[in-house]
Amino acid sequence: MTTRKPWRASVGTDVTRPVPYPADTRAKGWRFELDHERIEQSDTWALAPSDVKPWLLMLWLSAWRQEPCGSLPNEDELIAVRIGMPMKTFAKVRSKLMRGWWEAEDGRLYHDTVTKRVLEMLAAREAERRRKAEYRQRKEAERRSDTGGDPDLSHGTTGGHQQDDARNDTGRDDTGTRTGTSTGKEENHHSARTTTDVVGVGGQSPTKAGEVCKAIRAKKVADVNPSSPELLALIEKGVPVETFEAAADICAKAKPPKGFAYLLGIVKRQLGEAAQIAAGVGMPEKPWDENRSTIEAKGEQLGCGRWDEHDLSPSRETFAQYTARVRQAVEQQPGVPA
Numbered sequence: 001m002t003t004r005k006p007w008r009a010s011v012g013t014d015v016t017r018p019v020p021y022p023a024d025t026r027a028k029g030w031r032f033e034l035d036h037e038r039i040e041q042s043d044t045w046a047l048a049p050s051d052v053k054p055w056l057l058m059l060w061l062s063a064w065r066q067e068p069c070g071s072l073p074n075e076d077e078l079i080a081v082r083i084g085m086p087m088k089t090f091a092k093v094r095s096k097l098m099r100g101w102w103e104a105e106d107g108r109l110y111h112d113t114v115t116k117r118v119l120e121m122l123a124a125r126e127a128e129r130r131r132k133a134e135y136r137q138r139k140e141a142e143r144r145s146d147t148g149g150d151p152d153l154s155h156g157t158t159g160g161h162q163q164d165d166a167r168n169d170t171g172r173d174d175t176g177t178r179t180g181t182s183t184g185k186e187e188n189h190h191s192a193r194t195t196t197d198v199v200g201v202g203g204q205s206p207t208k209a210g211e212v213c214k215a216i217r218a219k220k221v222a223d224v225n226p227s228s229p230e231l232l233a234l235i236e237k238g239v240p241v242e243t244f245e246a247a248a249d250i251c252a253k254a255k256p257p258k259g260f261a262y263l264l265g266i267v268k269r270q271l272g273e274a275a276q277i278a279a280g281v282g283m284p285e286k287p288w289d290e291n292r293s294t295i296e297a298k299g300e301q302l303g304c305g306r307w308d309e310h311d312l313s314p315s316r317e318t319f320a321q322y323t324a325r326v327r328q329a330v331e332q333q334p335g336v337p338a
Helices: 036-041 043-047 053-064 076-083 087-097 112-146 151-155 184-199 208-218 229-236 241-253 260-279 292-301 319-332
Strands: 101-103 109-111
Touching: 036 043, 043 053, 053 076, 053 087, 053 112, 076 087, 109 112, 208 229, 208 241, 229 260, 241 260, 292 319
Parallel strands: none
Antiparallel strands: 101 109
């Protein structure tokens, strides 16, 4: 059986039109929304018999999922398979179904209405890309303005932010030279406190808080305090070391880097969100009649089966009628959410 090619825009000519957009254009999650007003004003929709109109919708949806987006293969059998239509039925309604489709130079079929939607999608994506690029440039300009144009200052200073990475926990740089302004007494106090908390008294095994602080300090987070009541409370609640390390990564990568107090805030927020999820707070049940897939899932659950979209008989059940039947079944089932 030979497969006839769909009609072109200019019947009786072999002229093909340029491809409207790049070959790798894909929807990538961009929804295909139906413009009811435009559809009702469409000549194709007006000329299509009532039993063909659902197939028109399936045809447009199938084209939206293709690559390039909004196109179809130039082969009747492939088109029929894509939309789930028997080939005999396709041959009968082909003139109505394929009205307005034209062949481009890439050998695929396009339709002006669907193509327009694809071009609108690409324009919106480009506008969003430019908006994000301008935002990043603006933030970079603000950062440079705040630091007086010195990029070295963008990583924080000793004035309330992260200390220079070249310094270790005792306030000395890698060469052993004192770089801070604190006295030797303050240095000895700080060293004694961290040594006791991390290593343990008398050389014993380090405490849990000491292990956490050691892991945090390894991530370049400053001002760790093993004696912090908030830290001890989080450890008491069973927060693992890995959670603190993950929060430390966030703090170290921030611009400017964040300190110990900010890290504890991250962990507390995550702990609170986990508790809310466990309690089901703020997580309403998803409605069953949200879309076709959820409606058919509820229909199968209640014994109504799935909607027969391939039934083209005059007495066929429309999807609206099927939805009403499922809704009636829901109302008749005690304990089933409506």
